[in-house]
Amino acid sequence: MSFDGATAPPIPVDPCWPAGVEEGLAALPPERAAVLRRRLQAHLPRLQDRLQRLYGRQPGFEAFLDRVLRQTLACAADREDALWQLDLAREQRPDWLHAGLLGYCSYVDKFAGTLAGVAQRVPYLQELGIRYLHLLPFLKAGTPPNDGGFAVASFDTVEPALGTMADLRALCRTLRGAGISLCSDFVLNHVSREHPWAQAALAGDPAYLDYFHWRPSAEAVAAQERHLGQVFPGTAPGNFTWVEARQAWVWTTFYPYQWDLNYANPAVFADIAEALLKLANQGVEAFRLDSTGYLWKREGSNCLNQPEIHLILQALRALCELAAPGVVLKAEAIMPTGELPPYFGLGPQPGPECQLAYHASLMAASWLALAEGDAGAVREVLRHTPDLPEGCLWLSYVRCHDDIGWNVLRPELSALGSEPVARLARASRHYAGRGTDPRPRGRAFQAADEHAVHGTNGMTLALAGLPQDGSDPGPALARMALLHALSFFVGGLPLIYMGEELGQDNVGEAELLARQGPDGRELHRPAFDEAAAAQRHDPDHLAGRCFAMLRRLQRERLAMLPQGSPVRLRLLPSEAPGLLALERDGVIGLFNFGATACAADLRTLAAGPLHTPGADGRMLAVDTRQPLTLPGHAALWLQPAA
Template sequence: MTALTALETDAAIVVEHIARRERPVDGETIARLRREFPRLHRLFRALYGERPDGLESLLHLVDVALDARGERTAELKQLDRVRAADPAWFESERMLGGVCYVDRFAGDLDGVRRMIPYFRELGLTYLHLMPLFDRPDGDNDGGYAVSDYRTVDPALGTMADLRALASELREAGISLVLDFIFNHTSNEHEWAKRALAGDPVYENFYLIFPDRELPDAYERTTREIFPDDHPGSFVPLTDGRWIWATFYRFQWDLNYANPDVFTAMAGEMLFLANQGVEILRMDAVAFIWKRLGTACESLPEAHLLLQAFNAVLRIAAPAVLFKSEAIVHPDEVQDYISPDECQLSYNPLQMALTWEALATRDARMLQLALDERHALPPGTAWVNYVRSHDDIGWTFADEDAARFGIDGGPHRRFLNDFYIGRFDGSFSRGYPFQENPRTGDARIAGTTASLAGIAAGDAGGEDRVVLAHALAMSTGGIPLLYLGDEVAQLNDDTFQDDPERRGDSRWAHRPLRSTARYAQRFDKSTVAGRVFTRLRGLIEVRAATPEFAGNALVPFHTPHDAVVGFMRPAADGGGGAVLVLANVGDATAAIRPETTSGLEDSAMDLVRGVPVELGRGVVLPAHGFVWLRVRRR
């Protein structure tokens, strides 16, 4: 039987199945299913085609998608149509993201609702609320151990509160972003409890083995992610069995080789979409498929799974986008980005190399990344961030570092020492996260202000904060602010006094919202006021600069190792562009006229709002930058 015949045969079975459904399906949904079914069918056969229950599982999945579409509100169906008419909406120069923990920033969901006027003042169009679902008490990885995807943590509110907030945010022009934590559940999820109790259906939802034979075989090729919590990839159960737990011992990996797991998680995904979520952050995408003898990261099936989830969304909730979270080799990060997989992706390489450049006062590795690793397929965008809720890992490619005579391993250890403050002369006051004394590996935790020198009283601290955000705002895609950084909040060192948090240094950079600092945001005699005023000014300029839409970027090199340069061309292709030059060094950099000789002399400094004559050169102070509207000769 050919693939085409299989598709036709199975499509006919689906048509008959739909005709027997008690719940009717409208013509718009049928048309969408007809468009997406060949893709979904191909992906499902690639993942599960050898199983005797493969077609039955596919029919169940179609029912899940159609039921979710039928439950979608008229408001959200209208959003689907609006997004279809403007599929590049997320590429606008007006896009600006904010991210926060609900409890740390606003107390609860009602507190977030009360902050909407501030979000509008700041210019947000995208708000990522960190995991807010029911989770275990005590240590729960900041909410990334989910016990129920359909229940909000009672301390934060209810699902009805979340739906109402999503609607009110949308009215304010702000898209709600939530995590879809689909690699694992908490060990307190109902599925996990049933698996532990020996229910054969739910035992197959996880990867459970009776002894160490297969865990030992897998661990010969997998890596330890959180060695402080447990060695290897497995943890013991109370009955002597072993279960896969990539991250923390209370986070049990799901078994996507079982199609029932895929269908169940598709149902959870569509439930969230129907609450009004517009972007789902796909957590830990690299880890979702396992195969013996491999690292069990970024396997081909991981991409097929994401594409299949994408196809399900296109049927039931097509306005929703995926954002990839893949902290892997830079080449692998880009593999997840496409209109058919994840339309958005964090840009961990630019984030890490911004901090690398500030520590070394050398922008060459950052420049190389912009030159060679920035381009994306049409219909996609980076999410550029200075830091997030998570640690900073040095994810640059060793082969890129070698081009500058840098040995990747020792360089990472230097960066760790520098940002922890162990290196003589460091301006940073960060914490090590998951430091492994055996390998020397570690990652870095800290707020932007503490890492950039403000906590240490370094004279360049404020400029570094602004420079790092200026790069995130000008390189393309969606810039993302960790809320609190815009008023230069410092580390919360009190996490060390909390027995539930002292083992996770990332709580240092998740401080409670400082009412004092936010009250100072208009007072330029304060650090908070100066940083806020400068960042708010950049946000306003960016929103008024069409060249900053999309991802297109043209490298612009200077003779200065400390200066990173690029142009953001105008969409009309007429030779206009915005030239960005940024100096990560501690000394002034003078850009001579011959460097800009290919540009007309008259330019406009968009940040200062004054004309500039390029024939006189451009002077960049230490940690300074310019956004210049220019025209090619």
């Protein structure tokens, strides 16, 4: 199909339900049919509208819509009773995500070897206070290299080395029984060239050729490349790959073995939607929708954040509301803060969309503030962070499996009147140990264009300057605690990246050499340190200090900060450049990104007496009549005294 990205205008929605709806409802037990009728009345008009805007002018639209609804009702019918009851409970409590959840992110193999191994680690997760577990890709992937599993070869099969679908169902039941929701990656933008759809296209099947984007010549490729950035210019330059068997170029935004899907083809949407709902029926409660910003291609554009993306995501959300309303959608849209509101349904086409999105700008700004000793960038990011719809949250974090992408901060730094490229380049050099401070031990990652700066790889403590010679880790631990204290305070769902709770360091050189592929992000993808985990209760061991710090932050978060309602942050004045002062529901958070102590005038920050948790957990009174001195790289939460 030749597609120029044009979208049909809205078409009036037929108030009559498609034939497949009544047939599907008739096959269900009366109790479920009654619930689904209610859901259809609430969500079907929006679903029809979004799909008609995308595909309504194409031949066979009615048959396509009928197919989508039939498969959705079939998934609802197949939903096991425990999941059905979970859906009903969450429909009654749309604010359930605001219940103080704490997240944990890991690769299956590096955390526990297999899905069954993850189930055995549930008590460990409970001890840490985890209520949301994000397992990075565990579906069957293409032959390595496969982008860490993000080149999916089957949506219906678990990677054999990690287990089976039966293991996945068992893990989900174990987690659910422990009050932990499982989040799975779901790659929307592309599939592996080994996926059956790509293999059928290679064989010349016309139906599956249209699942992908093709260009007939190098000239056609060059015409489009003029408008596109590059995700991996060092290891996978360009956005197209020559396919000898088809004598054509296929669109590959990421790596040559990852073929971008053509969402202008309604069959792609139908297949992807069915795959997602089937995984939800295994017990997956949340989906990290990978690479959402790239889904729609428009000739002559940079093919980022196109408006049709939000029609696709809102249609997926509507299907979840019909078949699995207990499921959460999380947008992996690593964009500047100002470009993120549409992923929550706050764009030109409003409506329920994703409930979660990464606050990448806040994460990057925190690291920038630590490097500069100045909290200005964090203030600017928070100043431009919008309030979210009911039931929606930011996901806050310090590190993840990806690099720190500095370029998301360009708008905020430009607004501050500084030259963003120079500042971000200095931060990149700083964390690679090439600045004035040699302690950080990260490494630079790839830049997207000649005007961009390199991202940064590395584990949290390595970036924070953890000494390798056995000397005092205290200063590095303080910097790590500061970053996590902010992540826990700002609201939303804070996420711990596997290994942070044990103070794990970068992957060693010998292991990096043994790992396949040139991806520099392997530096911060260590295996779970069993020996360190055994020391997690030892207050004199690095692992014990890190584990205790994160447990303390979660206890104080639940005790001091109101849960169950939308978060509203307020920036407070502070004279010291490195001091960030915030207020949340009467609780004051002070975060000193400077290396030296600074003073905070509590008389200007609070209206009455304050107290703060002591080392033993008891609340201590704070004298608000005189300035409070906050040490360098320290954080303090202050609660109004009863």
